[in-house]
Amino acid sequence: MGCVISREVQSGIVSEVKEEKGLSAELSRKVGDVSTSNIDVGEVEIQNGEKQREKEENGSNDEQPRKARGERRRSKPNPRLSNPPKNLRGEQVAAGWPPWLTAVCGEALSGWIPRKADTFEKIDKIGQGTYSNVYKAKDMLTGKIVALKKVRFDNLEPESVKFMAREIIILRRLDHPNVVKLEGLVTSRMSLSLYLVFDYMVHDLAGLAASPEIKFTEPQVKCYMHQLLSGLEHCHNRNVLHRDIKGSNLLIDNDGVLKIADFGLASFFDPNRKQPMTNRVVTLWYRPPELLLGATDYGVGIDLWSAGCILGELLAGKPIMPGRTEVEQLHKIYKLCGSPSDEYWKKSKLPNATLFKPREPYRRCIRETFKDFPPSALALIDTLLAIDPAERKTASYALRSEVHFLKRLFFMSLKCYGIILILYCPIIEITDSCQLHYPNLLVPNLLLFQKTFLVHIL
Numbered sequence: 001m002g003c004v005i006s007r008e009v010q011s012g013i014v015s016e017v018k019e020e021k022g023l024s025a026e027l028s029r030k031v032g033d034v035s036t037s038n039i040d041v042g043e044v045e046i047q048n049g050e051k052q053r054e055k056e057e058n059g060s061n062d063e064q065p066r067k068a069r070g071e072r073r074r075s076k077p078n079p080r081l082s083n084p085p086k087n088l089r090g091e092q093v094a095a096g097w098p099p100w101l102t103a104v105c106g107e108a109l110s111g112w113i114p115r116k117a118d119t120f121e122k123i124d125k126i127g128q129g130t131y132s133n134v135y136k137a138k139d140m141l142t143g144k145i146v147a148l149k150k151v152r153f154d155n156l157e158p159e160s161v162k163f164m165a166r167e168i169i170i171l172r173r174l175d176h177p178n179v180v181k182l183e184g185l186v187t188s189r190m191s192l193s194l195y196l197v198f199d200y201m202v203h204d205l206a207g208l209a210a211s212p213e214i215k216f217t218e219p220q221v222k223c224y225m226h227q228l229l230s231g232l233e234h235c236h237n238r239n240v241l242h243r244d245i246k247g248s249n250l251l252i253d254n255d256g257v258l259k260i261a262d263f264g265l266a267s268f269f270d271p272n273r274k275q276p277m278t279n280r281v282v283t284l285w286y287r288p289p290e291l292l293l294g295a296t297d298y299g300v301g302i303d304l305w306s307a308g309c310i311l312g313e314l315l316a317g318k319p320i321m322p323g324r325t326e327v328e329q330l331h332k333i334y335k336l337c338g339s340p341s342d343e344y345w346k347k348s349k350l351p352n353a354t355l356f357k358p359r360e361p362y363r364r365c366i367r368e369t370f371k372d373f374p375p376s377a378l379a380l381i382d383t384l385l386a387i388d389p390a391e392r393k394t395a396s397y398a399l400r401s402e403v404h405f406l407k408r409l410f411f412m413s414l415k416c417y418g419i420i421l422i423l424y425c426p427i428i429e430i431t432d433s434c435q436l437h438y439p440n441l442l443v444p445n446l447l448l449f450q451k452t453f454l455v456h457i458l
Contacts, residue, residue, distance in 0.1 A: 088102075088106055088110075089102040089103065089106055092106055092109055095113055095114070096113065096114045096187075096188060097109055097114055097187065098187055098188070098190070098191055098192070100161065100192075101161075101165075101187065101194070104161050104162060104165040105164075105165030105166075105168055105169055107169065108165065108168045108169040108172050109168075109185075112184065112185065114184075114185055114186065114187050114188065115184050115185065115186045115197065116186070116188065117186050117187075117188070117191075117193070117195070118140075119139065119140050119141050119186075120137045120138065120139060120140060120146070120148060120186065120195075120197075121137060121138045121140055122135045122136075122137045122148070123135070123136045123137055123138060123145075124136045126147070129262075129264070131151065131152050131160065131163075131164075131264070132149050132150055132151050132152060132264075133149075133150045133152070134147055134148065134149050134150070135147070135148045135150065136148075136200060139197075145200045146183065146197050146198065146199065146200050147197075147198040147199065147200045147201070148186070148195045148196070148197060148198075149195065149196040149197075149198065150193070150194075150195050151164050151194045151195070151196065163264065164194070166266075166267070166268075167263050167264055167266065168182065168185070168196070170240055170263050170266050170267075170268070171196075171263055173238055173240065174234065174235060174238060174240065175234075176230070176231055176234035176235075177227075177230075177257065177259075178227045178228070178230045178231030178234070178257070178258055178259055178260060179231045179234060179235065179259060179260050180198055180199065180201075180251060180259045180260065180261040181198065181199060181259075182196060182197070182198060183197040183198060183199065184197040185197065198261075199253075199259075201251035201252060201253050201259060201261070202252070202253055202254055203251065203252040203253070204247065204248050204249070204250060204251050204252065204261075205224065205247040205248070205250040205251075205252060205258070205310070205314075206246070206247030206248040206250075207247075207248075208252065209247055209313065209314065209317075215317065216314050216315070216317075218374055218377075220314075221311070221314045221315055221377070223256060223258075224250075224252075224258050224314065225307070225310070225311055225314070225380075226399070227257070227258040228245075228250060228258060228260065228307055228310065229307060229395045229398050229399050230395075230399065231258070231259070231260040232245075232260070232300075232303050232304070232307060232395040233394070233395035233396050233399060235260070235266075235303070236300045236303070236394065236395055237396075239268050239269055239270065239271070240263075240266055240267070240268060240269075241266060241267050241268075241269050241299070241300065241302065241303060242260060242263065242265070242266050242303050243265040243266055243267060243281040243282055243302060243303070244262060244264070244265040244266075244281065244282055244283060244286075244306075245260070245282070245286060245303050245306035245307060245310065246283045246285070246286050246306065246310070247310065247313070249261050249262040250310070265281050265282075269299060271299060271300075274297050275297070276296040276297065277296055277297070277298065278296070279291040279292075279294055279295055279296055279298075281302075282302060282306060284323055284326065284329050285309065285319050285321055285322050285323065285329070286305070286306040286309045286310070287302075287305075287306075287329065288301065288302050288305035288306070288389065289305075289330060289333050289337075289340070289387055290302070290348070290350065290389055292326055292329060292330045292333075292352070292356070293330075293348075293350040293351070293352045293353060293356060294350050294351030294352040294353075295348070295350055295351075296351075298389065299389070300392075300394055300395065301389025301390070301392045302389070303395075304384050304389075304392040304393070304394070304395065304398070305384060305385065305389070305392065307384055307395075307398075308380075308381050308383075308384025308385040308392075309321065309385070311377065311380060311381050311384065312370065312381055312385070315370070315373050315374075315377060315381075316370070316373075320336070321333060321336060327356075330356055333387075334358060334362040335362060335365075336364075336365065336366060336369060336385075337364055337366060337385050337386075337387055338361070338362050338363055338364030338365070338387060339357075339358050339361045339362040339387070340357075340387050340388070341361075341387075341388075344387065344388050345357060364387075366378070366381065366382050366385060367382065380398060383397075383398065383401075384398065
């Protein structure tokens, strides 16, 4: 992402330092040619290598028909297609957007007006990542509590701006109750600062799972998995791969609504055309075997594998494959899920196959290892943790299949209201007088829920 220059005044109001015009102009010049296409960092090198191989295989360009060469050019992503026209960039700069931002993601800004920094008041810092900090803040215009993601740039590198631009474009394409929504952007024409505005979510799944007081019940796990798969279905239907599904990126509010967040590693994909993408994605414990084996052509299966790891973690009460290195992670996968079949090794042609193909095949033992899981949950986790990504099917399949254990959910249309009531009370103790361990987490209107509804969701 990039470097954001800002300071906080004593009142907590977000304010910005005025940057020198020369610095802003330098950044605009450096990012002028940066694209927001769906090509990953590292993929450009792959494509350049492919072009060189094409020349070697096909001979000189003079021997190729003009039409054929044109078709090959059209078949490759054009990294400049998403650069906005100059007149649009001028209009956006006039509206208050900084030139360096309109140069790389003008299409994502269309129809939006930038919010001013002094219309938000920071309350607390609630998170920090490699390229960003996250703050709990108050929208001074509406009084609403929001989350502000402050994006940092590393030495004004164009690639970091490209990643940020792609995240904005992806977030604007998505609109689903189980996907975090980008509410706006905070910046100004002369600013190098950028804040992304999101709904404030109280919890994340990793934080809840780490609490010793919490033991997820089967109804809760069903609720969360249904929402996770629904959000993934929406992303995949819009040709977006998240590429970092894990507990800390699954946010939960006090109503029990789960939202997929942090699309910093997300990318567009085309299911009908092979396209090289980096395999340096997905946090290690949730990374599928094909990425560990060097795959650069992959699809929705990588997110579904991560979802399977989440399902196992929720039911087991701990991560199911916590490897410390890539080699150890692959070994843990083989021990639990079995090693790839000979047929898969042949058809996949993975770059690291010769390095990590075991001498003796490992037997799949998911059902034995998780014999205490609900039988219907075993069927779902068995599908999601298939070694062959094609056998993981799709999120839509998982939601609609007769074998998955989400089948008996009757309360999804109510957004899992009442989930906090279950969250801190054993099922057998859910009564009108149930005492919560954490009453401050209870949304007042949940007290109105009747026992009959709670019986239905059990």
